[in-house]
Amino acid sequence: MFRVFHAEIMKLRKTKIYWLVLLGVLPACLVSSMALLPKISSDGTPIDLDMQEMFYHQGMVLSVFGPALFALITGYVVAREYQERTINQLFSYPTSRTIFLIAKLLVVLSLIVITVALPFVFAIGSTLLIRHTLDIPVLWLGMKMNIMICVLSFGAIPTAAALSMVGKSIMPNAVLGVIVSLFAGISEAKHSMSSILFPWLTPYWPVRDLAQDIAQSGPNPYVIPALTILILTFIISLIFCIVYYNRADVHSGT
Amino acid sequence: MITLDYVLRTYHLTKRYKDKVVVHDLNMNIKAGDIYGFLGQNGAGKTTTLRMLMGLIRPSSGEIELFGTGLNGNKNKALERIGAIIEYPGFYLNLSAVDNLGIHRRLMGMGNKECMDEVLTTVGLHDAKHQKVKNYSLGMKQRLGIARALLHRPELLILDEPTNGLDPGGIKEIRQLFLDLAKQRGITIIISSHLLNEIEQVANRVGIIHQGKLLEEIDHETLQKRTRHYLEIKVTDEQRAAYVLEQKLGVTDYFVTEPGILRLYEHLDQSTKINLTLTNNGIGVKEIALSGDNLEDYFLKITGGE
Numbered sequence: 001m002f003r004v005f006h007a008e009i010m011k012l013r014k015t016k017i018y019w020l021v022l023l024g025v026l027p028a029c030l031v032s033s034m035a036l037l038p039k040i041s042s043d044g045t046p047i048d049l050d051m052q053e054m055f056y057h058q059g060m061v062l063s064v065f066g067p068a069l070f071a072l073i074t075g076y077v078v079a080r081e082y083q084e085r086t087i088n089q090l091f092s093y094p095t096s097r098t099i100f101l102i103a104k105l106l107v108v109l110s111l112i113v114i115t116v117a118l119p120f121v122f123a124i125g126s127t128l129l130i131r132h133t134l135d136i137p138v139l140w141l142g143m144k145m146n147i148m149i150c151v152l153s154f155g156a157i158p159t160a161a162a163l164s165m166v167g168k169s170i171m172p173n174a175v176l177g178v179i180v181s182l183f184a185g186i187s188e189a190k191h192s193m194s195s196i197l198f199p200w201l202t203p204y205w206p207v208r209d210l211a212q213d214i215a216q217s218g219p220n221p222y223v224i225p226a227l228t229i230l231i232l233t234f235i236i237s238l239i240f241c242i243v244y245y246n247r248a249d250v251h252s253g254t
Numbered sequence: 255m256i257t258l259d260y261v262l263r264t265y266h267l268t269k270r271y272k273d274k275v276v277v278h279d280l281n282m283n284i285k286a287g288d289i290y291g292f293l294g295q296n297g298a299g300k301t302t303t304l305r306m307l308m309g310l311i312r313p314s315s316g317e318i319e320l321f322g323t324g325l326n327g328n329k330n331k332a333l334e335r336i337g338a339i340i341e342y343p344g345f346y347l348n349l350s351a352v353d354n355l356g357i358h359r360r361l362m363g364m365g366n367k368e369c370m371d372e373v374l375t376t377v378g379l380h381d382a383k384h385q386k387v388k389n390y391s392l393g394m395k396q397r398l399g400i401a402r403a404l405l406h407r408p409e410l411l412i413l414d415e416p417t418n419g420l421d422p423g424g425i426k427e428i429r430q431l432f433l434d435l436a437k438q439r440g441i442t443i444i445i446s447s448h449l450l451n452e453i454e455q456v457a458n459r460v461g462i463i464h465q466g467k468l469l470e471e472i473d474h475e476t477l478q479k480r481t482r483h484y485l486e487i488k489v490t491d492e493q494r495a496a497y498v499l500e501q502k503l504g505v506t507d508y509f510v511t512e513p514g515i516l517r518l519y520e521h522l523d524q525s526t527k528i529n530l531t532l533t534n535n536g537i538g539v540k541e542i543a544l545s546g547d548n549l550e551d552y553f554l555k556i557t558g559g560e
C-alpha cells in the first residue's frame with residue numbers, strides 16, 4: 001500500500017497541483033493577516049490582536065475556496081490517468097484497482113491537510129512574532145476547527161473522484177467546483193446555518209462556531225442531519241468508485 | 255522442472271459490445287520462445303484481444319490460460335511475469351523517462367536502480383533519459399514503452415503495434431532487439447500489427463485475425479508461401495505464353511491459375527519486358543498486375559473472396 005501511495009506522490013512532481021494548493025493557502029493567510037493590523041475600537045481604545053478571529057477568517061476562506069480546490073485536485077489525480085493515457089498501464093500492475101483508488105484518495109487527503117495546515121502555521125507564527133505569547137485555549141479551538149475542516153472536506157471527495165472517473169476528465173469537477181464555491185460564498189455571507197446540510201458546505205459548521213459577533217450564535221441545530229448526509233454521501237460514492245474502478249472496461253484515449 | 259509448452263492459450267475467447275461481436279471464439283496457442291505475430295487489419299480486434307489478456311477488460315465468454323494456469327484468481331501472479339504496451343505507450347508527461355521508470359520500478363516492487371539505465375540503453379534512449387516525456391516524439395515514447403515493458407525482466411512481452419511512430423531505421427533496430435530478446439533471453443513475444451511485411455520479418459508464428467475471428471495460426475514459412483508476390487498476367491493463350499516465357503526469359507516459377515491467367519513469381523520488376531516478349535510472339539496481353547503484396551489480397555484469398 002505504501003509503495004502505491006509513494007508512486008502516486010511521485011506522479012505529482014513538477015505538476016501544477018502545488019499551485020492549486022497555494023491558491024487556497026495564500027488567500028487564507030492574506031485574510032488572517034488583516035487581523036494583525038492594529039485596530040481601534042469605536043470608543044478610541046486599541047483592540048488587542050484576536051487569534052480566534054484569525055482562525056475564523058481562515059476557516060471562512062477555506063470553506064469557500066476549499067470545495068472547488070479539492071474537487072479540482074481530486075479531478076486531476078483521477079482523470080489524468082485517462083487523459084495522459086496511462087490507465088492501461090496502471091491497471092496492468094499486479095495490484096488491485098481498489099488499492100490504486102485508496103492511494104489516490106489518500107493523496108488528496110494529504111493535499112487537503114497541507115492546504116489547511118499552512119495558514120494555521122502562518123497564523124501561529126505571525127501571532128508569536130507580534131505578541132510573543134500564545135493563547136493556548138484559542139489555539140486549541142483553531143486546531144480543532146482545522147482538523148474538522150480536513151475531515152469534513154474529505155467527506156465529499158469520493159463524489160469528486162466518481163465524477164472525474166466517469167467523465168474521464170477534470171471538467172465535471174471544475175464545473176462542480178465553481179458552482180459549489182459560489183453557493184458557499186453566498187450562504188456564508190448570510191451566515192446560513194442550514195447550508196451545512198449540503199455535503200460540500202459541511203466544513204462551514206466548525207468555522208461558524210468560531211464566529212463571535214453574529215446574530216444567531218450557539219450550536220448549529222442542523223449538525224446531526226448534516227453529518228448523516230455527509231457520511232452517507234461519502235460511503236455511497238466511495239462504494240460507487242470502488243465498483244466502477246473494478247468493473248469498468250478500461251480504454252485509454254479515444 | 256517442468257518445461258511449459260504453452261505460455262499463453264485462449265479457449266473460445268469472445269468479447270461482445272452490446273450485440274456487436276468484436277472478438278469471436280478465439281483459440282490462440284503461443285509457445286515459450288515464440289515471437290508471435292498477431293496480424294489483422296484496423297478494427298480486426300487485436301487491441302481488444304490484448305486487453306483481455308492483460309485483464310483490462312472482461313471477456314464475454316471463453317478462457318485465458320497464462321503460464322499454464324487459468325487467469326481467474328491468478329491474475330496478479332501472471333501480470334508480474336508480463337511486460338506490455340497496450341494500444342499506446344502512456345506516460346506521465348510532466349516527468350522524465352527516468353522518473354517514469356522509477357514509478358514502474360516501485361509499482362513492480364523492484365529494488366535495484368541500475369536496471370533502468372540498462373533498459374534505456376537497450377532502446378537507445380540513454381541520452382534523453384532526463385528529458386520530460388512531454389517533449390518525446392511518438393517513436394521515442396514507443397521505445398520508452400518497450401524499456402518499461404522490459405524493466406522487470408518479464409517472461410512474456412505483449413506489444414500492441416510497437417513500431418507505430420518509429421522511422422525505418424528505428425523499426426529495424428527494434429526488430430533486431432526482439433530477435434535478440436527471444437534468442438538470448440528466451441522471452442516470448444506477442445506483437446500485433448496491421449502490416450504483413452513487418453510481421454513477416456520478425457515472427458516465427460503468426461495468428462491472423464479478421465473481423466474478430468482467428469482465421470489461422472501458421473508458421474513463418476507457410477505465411478511466406480501464402481503471401482508471395484507475383485505478377486498476374488491475363489493473356490489470350492496461357493499455354494503458349496508459358497512456353498514463350500520459358501524459352502525467351504528462362505522463367506520456371508509460375509503456374510496457371512485458370513484459363514487465361516498466368517501467375518509469375520519471378521521477374522517481378524520486368525512487366526514491360528514480359529509484355530513486349532509476349533506481344534512480339536503473337537500473344538495478346540490484356541493485363542499485367544503485381545499482387546499478393548498486401549494483407550488485403552491475402553485476406554481476400556483466405557476468406558474466399560478471390
Ligand SMILES: Nc1ncnc2c1ncn2[C@@H]1O[C@H](COP(=O)(O)OP(=O)(O)OP(=O)(O)O)[C@@H](O)[C@H]1O
Pocket residue numbers: 251271274276294295296297298299300301302303448
Ligand atoms: N468499447 C467499445 N465499444 C464498442 N465497440 C468497440 C469498443 N472497443 C472496440 N470496439 C470495436 O471493436 C473492433 C475492434 O477494435 P480493436 O481496437 O480491437 O481493433 P484493432 O485490431 O486493435 O484495430 P487497430 O489496428 O485500428 O488498432 C472495432 O470495430 C471497434 O470499433
Ligand SMILES: [Mg+2]
Pocket residue numbers: 300301302341414
Ligand atoms: Mg489496436
